[in-house]
Amino acid sequence: MVKDTDISLGDLADNALLVLFANGSKPAAMELTRRLGPKLFRHAYYRLQNKSDAEDIAQEAFLRLWKIAPEWKQDQAQVSTWLYRVIDNLCIDRLRARRPSSSLDDLTNDPVDPSPSADQSMLDQSRARALHTALAALPERQAQAVRLRHLDKLTNPEIAQIMGLTVEAVESLTARGKRALQTQLHGQKTALGYENDTA
């Protein structure tokens, strides 16, 4: 049996870490948390646009992971894939529970940064808001595929696993999603700091 001390936990695949945890290794669970926690938090944040909610959702997802760890089948699914699915479902539930009018009000308003990069930070913030607003107007599956591909930077095969689609279907969804975003954001180019090309 593999023990924590025999090899570096950082070299092990996510699934192997979960199996180690199920067999009594807390350090394996900590490594898995360090590896996936920040990614899953950001994934939830991209969707919810609220730091506190994103933290809650990520915690809930990990609690569920530890709960099912003893029954985890290594060949069944990737741990990260499973967690992304759980996060997506929890986000949907959270959004449904929100009042409709609060969806844009929940955007975080961090204190203004007085550093020289403050202008860039403010520009990023306004561009991010515009993008998230446009994403929220897309059909759910299109928006999900675009977020996973272009914000979470996952590969098409990974997205296909998470969404239960073929790679071709994912490519189609993201392409259509991007075109819809471009159409929506076309009128805001100047406000977002871009030259308005007419070609």
Place this chain on the structure above:
Amino acid sequence: MTQHDQNQDAQLDDLFAAARRDAPEPSDAFMQALFDTIPEPNAATAVTAEPVSQGWWAGVRQAIADTFATRDIFADASALTGVIAAGVFGVWIGVNGGDIGGISLNPFEAQGFDIVDPFSGLDLSYLDGGA
């Protein structure tokens, strides 16, 4: 792809990059909270320790249970071991003529009565066809 399309793609990529930069970094407190969700390993499935010493009867039961458990014939041999042990005990009583360590299991004998068959001829009468 036209120059216009390329510009649009580049601007959209720029928006994605801005959204990634705008996302907050997970705080140390949040990461600690995530670590705190990790339960103590095997807490739910901890096996209680066996008693240090056990009598010979418990030993017999355990040996029978182990035999079935290792053969994986029955999922739960604990009830079966009781039945088998009782059977073995019964055979042992039979072999010893109902006498366990000088104590008779015959209730009449134990109270000083002799066992007498009051209808000793009845069996033969039945065999003959009755009456």
